[in-house]
Amino acid sequence: MALSVSAGGRVWRKFCKTFNFGPNSALKRFPTCTANGRLYSTSSDNVLVSKDEKSGIATVRMNNPPVNSLNTAMLVSLRSCFEELENDKSCRALILTSQKPKVFCAGLDILEIYRKSPDYVAQFWEKLQDMWLSLYGSRLVTMAAINGHSPAGGCLLSLACDYRIMAEGKFTIGLNETQLDLVAPFWLRQTMVDVIGYRQAEMALMIGALYTSDKALQLGLVDKLAPIEDVQTVAEEEVKNWLKIPDQARAITKMASRKPLLDELRKRKQEDIQTFRDETTRESVQMSIQQYLEKLKAK
Amino acid sequence: MAAPMRGMSVLRQAFQGLVRPSGGQVCRQVQHRCYSTPGHVQVDMNSETGVATVRLNRPPVNSLNLDVLTELSIALEKLETDKSCKAMVLASAAPGIFSAGLDILEMYQSTPERCVAFWRALQDAWLNLYGSRLVTMAAIEGHSPAGGCLLAMSCDYRVMAEGKFQIGLNETKLGIVAPFWFTDVMLNTIGHRETEKALQLGALYSAQQALSIGLVDKVVPLAEVMPTVEGELKNWLQIPAAARVITKTSMRKAVLDRLRSQKEKDAQFFADFINRDSVQKSLGMYIASLQKKKN
Numbered sequence A: 001m002a003l004s005v006s007a008g009g010r011v012w013r014k015f016c017k018t019f020n021f022g023p024n025s026a027l028k029r030f031p032t033c034t035a036n037g038r039l040y041s042t043s044s045d046n047v048l049v050s051k052d053e054k055s056g057i058a059t060v061r062m063n064n065p066p067v068n069s070l071n072t073a074m075l076v077s078l079r080s081c082f083e084e085l086e087n088d089k090s091c092r093a094l095i096l097t098s099q100k101p102k103v104f105c106a107g108l109d110i111l112e113i114y115r116k117s118p119d120y121v122a123q124f125w126e127k128l129q130d131m132w133l134s135l136y137g138s139r140l141v142t143m144a145a146i147n148g149h150s151p152a153g154g155c156l157l158s159l160a161c162d163y164r165i166m167a168e169g170k171f172t173i174g175l176n177e178t179q180l181d182l183v184a185p186f187w188l189r190q191t192m193v194d195v196i197g198y199r200q201a202e203m204a205l206m207i208g209a210l211y212t213s214d215k216a217l218q219l220g221l222v223d224k225l226a227p228i229e230d231v232q233t234v235a236e237e238e239v240k241n242w243l244k245i246p247d248q249a250r251a252i253t254k255m256a257s258r259k260p261l262l263d264e265l266r267k268r269k270q271e272d273i274q275t276f277r278d279e280t281t282r283e284s285v286q287m288s289i290q291q292y293l294e295k296l297k298a299k
Numbered sequence B: 001m002a003a004p005m006r007g008m009s010v011l012r013q014a015f016q017g018l019v020r021p022s023g024g025q026v027c028r029q030v031q032h033r034c035y036s037t038p039g040h041v042q043v044d045m046n047s048e049t050g051v052a053t054v055r056l057n058r059p060p061v062n063s064l065n066l067d068v069l070t071e072l073s074i075a076l077e078k079l080e081t082d083k084s085c086k087a088m089v090l091a092s093a094a095p096g097i098f099s100a101g102l103d104i105l106e107m108y109q110s111t112p113e114r115c116v117a118f119w120r121a122l123q124d125a126w127l128n129l130y131g132s133r134l135v136t137m138a139a140i141e142g143h144s145p146a147g148g149c150l151l152a153m154s155c156d157y158r159v160m161a162e163g164k165f166q167i168g169l170n171e172t173k174l175g176i177v178a179p180f181w182f183t184d185v186m187l188n189t190i191g192h193r194e195t196e197k198a199l200q201l202g203a204l205y206s207a208q209q210a211l212s213i214g215l216v217d218k219v220v221p222l223a224e225v226m227p228t229v230e231g232e233l234k235n236w237l238q239i240p241a242a243a244r245v246i247t248k249t250s251m252r253k254a255v256l257d258r259l260r261s262q263k264e265k266d267a268q269f270f271a272d273f274i275n276r277d278s279v280q281k282s283l284g285m286y287i288a289s290l291q292k293k294k295n
Helices: A009-018 A072-087 A118-136 A153-160 A186-196 A198-207 A213-219 A228-242 A247-267 A269-281 A283-298 B008-018 B066-081 B112-130 B147-153 B180-190 B192-201 B207-213 B222-236 B241-260 B263-274 B277-294
Strands: A037-039 A047-052 A057-062 A093-098 A141-146 A148-151 A163-167 A172-174 A224-226 B032-035 B041-046 B051-056 B087-092 B135-140 B142-145 B157-161 B166-168 B218-220
Touching (some): A057 A072, A057 A228, A118 A153, A118 A186, A118 A269, A141 A228, A148 A153, A153 A186, A172 A213, A186 A198, A186 B241, A198 B180, A198 B222, A198 B241, A213 A224, A224 A228, A247 A269, B041 B066, B087 B222, B112 B147, B112 B241, B112 B263, B135 B222, B142 B147, B157 B207, B157 B222, B180 B241, B207 B218, B241 B263, B263 B277
Parallel strands (some): A057 A093, A141 A163, A148 A172, A163 A224, B087 B135, B142 B166
Antiparallel strands (some): A037 A047, A047 A057, B032 B041, B041 B051
């Protein structure tokens, strides 16, 4: 947290009240409480990073309430964070999670593409591409500790990691873009195919399916389930297994497998931006988004 | 028992004349349009739901010959351009069979010209089906080997009747080889390992086995196949069409383009391959064994 570690009890209690943390909140196990924890001075509060010096495991907590929607600021912070960790020689692994349980990440901030100029949308999309390239292409062991709902962009982040642990229960995950008349870009579709196989990916993408954790596990969309309060611990345990493998061999193997898709996006970056730009200027898409926003307001 | 020889253009003209979108009989309810052809592909379009049911109808086993494939292509083309049509259910008018696949008699002791015409008709029917903008569902209410399996796999979703019916690409059992695009579709349905095994063995799977490898998506009692398909369609049709279609087309493009870019070569390859002595011998033996079973 960007808040000072030495914050007194009164401030702590107020903080907990504001963010509605229950008795089993993962926050209680925050690494800064241990002797090995070290705070990163990230430039913003929307992405909180802490690293365990001994193990080299960094935990990256998305902190953009209420639902960690990926707006420009988030995309920039996430990318900076991933790049900083990439360049930190003592860092070996990254666990991506949400500061506030029950929602991992609700996806792209719709307001960034609603009634915005094509140029604005293009710039926003490029930031998404760059963030994804830095995560999907990371040399680190990357784990998604999915402690809540994870539609669309949340699923994008999860798929970009090496391994996915999700909270048991009624939480859902999936690429539901088509429900908003949007089309997931080719590189995102490919990661879905790579994880759950072509047939399931084709169907999931066409109908914009959102799966409960049980079904996601069955499909292989996530790798393990755990009670929501244990997701972080289970992720840390899993990471330790992965870190037994000599880093270089593991990283080279990962890159060999991911290089074709990374290269393809880099090569087709502008074309991909153009596709998204054209798509969002479609009036039917803007109408779908409008209806969606009105529905949210009504709730 | 070989089918009579006909020129392609004559056949097409004949069917163009007969298949009128708003003509034909009015079946059952006012909002249905039926295409009354004397031929082998019945189309029943429900204008209210936008769902067209296309039933193969060439008793006894819906084997796919030049006529059937041509009719199927034309039916699919018409639905593709019919703005009121949003989905298509592929089914059979014959009980106990979805489709037995390609008509062996099109391949046995035929002429090279006829072989090429036949293969082109198959290619076109498949390109129309696999590349369709419609939501496509296969209601597999009977056996579905070889070409039948291809048609089923080319749909977006498959519901099969539980019980004794079988489905699979069993070409190698007859001494022939499934073309590369059949393989492509199977790979995209059940993955590499299962496809390699299935094709080499010419495996035919029961509905439950097919479900377990992902060859079909749902298995229900025979009487529930159509209602299940209709229920599934309702969900799919709630998705904004534009996004769904772009997603489908983008994902299937590579496989479709691979055939489109070499149609002539593929047709010629088939004609040459099928006319090899060894292949003709295998086909002859297979036909003889079928005759024996009959007698």
